[in-house]
Amino acid sequence: MITQSNQRVAVFIDTQNMYHSAKHIHTARLAFGKVVEAITAGSTIVRVIAYVAKSKTGEESAFFEALTEAGIELRVKDVQEFSSGEKKADWDVGMAIDAVKLAPKCDAVVLMTGDGDFVPLVEYLQEHGIYVEAAAFAESTNATLKETVDKFFDLSTQGKEFLMRTKSVSPTTKSKLPHVRITY
Numbered sequence: 001m002i003t004q005s006n007q008r009v010a011v012f013i014d015t016q017n018m019y020h021s022a023k024h025i026h027t028a029r030l031a032f033g034k035v036v037e038a039i040t041a042g043s044t045i046v047r048v049i050a051y052v053a054k055s056k057t058g059e060e061s062a063f064f065e066a067l068t069e070a071g072i073e074l075r076v077k078d079v080q081e082f083s084s085g086e087k088k089a090d091w092d093v094g095m096a097i098d099a100v101k102l103a104p105k106c107d108a109v110v111l112m113t114g115d116g117d118f119v120p121l122v123e124y125l126q127e128h129g130i131y132v133e134a135a136a137f138a139e140s141t142n143a144t145l146k147e148t149v150d151k152f153f154d155l156s157t158q159g160k161e162f163l164m165r166t167k168s169v170s171p172t173t174k175s176k177l178p179h180v181r182i183t184y
Contacts, residue, residue: 007107007131009043011036012095013050013072014113021114021140025156028163032112033070035162039110039135039153046105048072049098053079053089096121103130110135111149116142122149135159 013032022030036048050072052064056079064074075098079089092115099109099121109125111118114136122132122145134145135153146152155162 007043008046008105009040009108009110010046010099010102010106011040011048011110011112012099013048014091014095014111014115014118015050015052015067016089016091017113017115017140018136021137022155022163025137025139026163026165028165030155031162031164032067032072035112035135035155035159036070036072038159038162039133043108047102049075049095051075051077051091051095053077053091055079056081092117099125103128106130108133112136114141114145116145119144119148126150 013036015032018030018032022028032050040048048071050067052060052067052074054060054064054076064076067074075091075094077089077091077094095111095113096118099111103109103125108131110133111122112135114134118134119142122134125132126148132149133151133153134141134149135155137156138146138152138154139156141152141154153159
């Protein structure tokens with residue numbers, strides 16, 4: 001959680017990483033909007049961006065709608081399907097580029113991911129005076145990422161209230177993050 005109030009904060013959500021970690025570690029869904037609200041409390045939000053993959057069937061449309069209703073901007077990429085049957089929709093480069101582009105407008109960045117591929121991004125942002133936090137599940141978070149960020153928020157221990165264990169609950173909150181001012 002951002003410790004200094006009135007900081008300008010951008011949040012970047014590795015949605016696939018977070019969704020699958022919650023599902024496999026806790027057999028639950030993550031209330032993305034509530035996590036964002038908790039980790040940015042008292043701060044000015046510059047942007048909250050979730051990086052998502054769209055399938056050919058569009059089965060995730062309700063999930064995307066719930067993210068949007070929670071005040072989260074979406075970056076959407078089609079899932080690539082290879083002849084081998086493998087599917088991929090990697091957003092790491094896009095997420096890193098957006099973080100670098102928005103860094104001059106931020107005092108702090110929160111990366112919602114456990115992916116160690118973001119360590120060079122963390123180091124770059126820190127070298128440019130940006131405070132960097134990661135919010136993820138410790139069990140699936142790269143050890144170097146946890147060591148490199150200024151603060152690690154463990155959703156498995158500190159964020160259990162953000163886990164939804166029933167399928168009847170929507171995948172994110174319906175709130176519009178009322179306590180923060182979003183600037184663009």
